[in-house]
Amino acid sequence: xxxxxxxxxxxxxxxGFHLPVAHPLLKKYLPSLELEIGAPxxxxxxxxxxDIEYLLSAExxxxxxxxxxxxxxxxxSSLNIQPVISSxxxxxxxxxDRITIxxxxxxxxxxxxxxxxxxxxxxxxxVALPAELRxxxxxxxxxxxxxxxxxxxxxxxxxxxxxxxxxxxLTAEVAQLYAEFFELxxxxxxxxxxxxxxxxxxxxxxxxxxxxxxVPSSGRPD
Numbered sequence: 001x002x003x004x005x006x007x008x009x010x011x012x013x014x015x016g017f018h019l020p021v022a023h024p025l026l027k028k029y030l031p032s033l034e035l036e037i038g039a040p041x042x043x044x045x046x047x048x049x050x051d052i053e054y055l056l057s058a059e060x061x062x063x064x065x066x067x068x069x070x071x072x073x074x075x076x077s078s079l080n081i082q083p084v085i086s087s088x089x090x091x092x093x094x095x096x097d098r099i100t101i102x103x104x105x106x107x108x109x110x111x112x113x114x115x116x117x118x119x120x121x122x123x124x125x126x127v128a129l130p131a132e133l134r135x136x137x138x139x140x141x142x143x144x145x146x147x148x149x150x151x152x153x154x155x156x157x158x159x160x161x162x163x164x165x166x167x168x169x170l171t172a173e174v175a176q177l178y179a180e181f182f183e184l185x186x187x188x189x190x191x192x193x194x195x196x197x198x199x200x201x202x203x204x205x206x207x208x209x210x211x212x213x214x215v216p217s218s219g220r221p222d
Contacts, residue, residue, distance in 0.1 A: 022054035025211045029187050032213055039118040045125035048075035063114050065102040072103045111144045120150040127155055127166040138177040142221045147181045150214035157207040182214035
């Protein structure tokens with residue numbers, strides 16, 4: 001899946017993945033991470049999610065990366081924040097008090113860019129990527145975050161009935177990607193089809209939303 005696919009989705013406002021509220025599972029399970037006030041949380045492929053406003057209001061620091069410049073401008077506009085904009089090797093970086101968003105290619109981010117991360121919140125990144133990119137994504141995320149704990153939200157459904165995005169990422173694949181460095185704790189699983197009619201319209205008869213707490217267990221990736 002080429003970057004232009006997502007750029008076009010943003011240009012045409014085909015962003016059904018964008019929620020009009022902060023994600024209920026973030027609100028419910030963020031305390032499980034036991035973070036100190038002000039702790040930096042990394043949001044990969046963050047879009048203009050209202051989860052950022054929620055995290056800032058809870059007095060955490062947010063570092064994100066997003067391909068679409070349009071999405072980043074709309075994010076800061078919704079927050080009523082005027083960022084300082086500068087360049088980095090992958091695009092532009094937008095900075096303000098307790099929020100830094102790198103606009104550009106996720107795979108060009110380095111650990112030194114984002115600094116010490118206390119947690120990763122992956123709500124719509126892993127599930128946005130096709131199978132051939134998910135291994136590369138997970139390995140890079142582990143590298144730049146030094147395998148920081150994660151709150152990961154995924155979907156499980158029959159891809160015979162519907163292709164992604166969002167893609168189905170089964171428990172076995174989550175384990176293949178992350179079990180070497182994390183204890184995988186499934187905190188939540190529920191069929192969300194009644195709450196997401198767009199999935200039913202695309203042919204699904206069942207879709208589980210799953211929340212994982214990935215707890216560091218054995219060293220860190222190189």
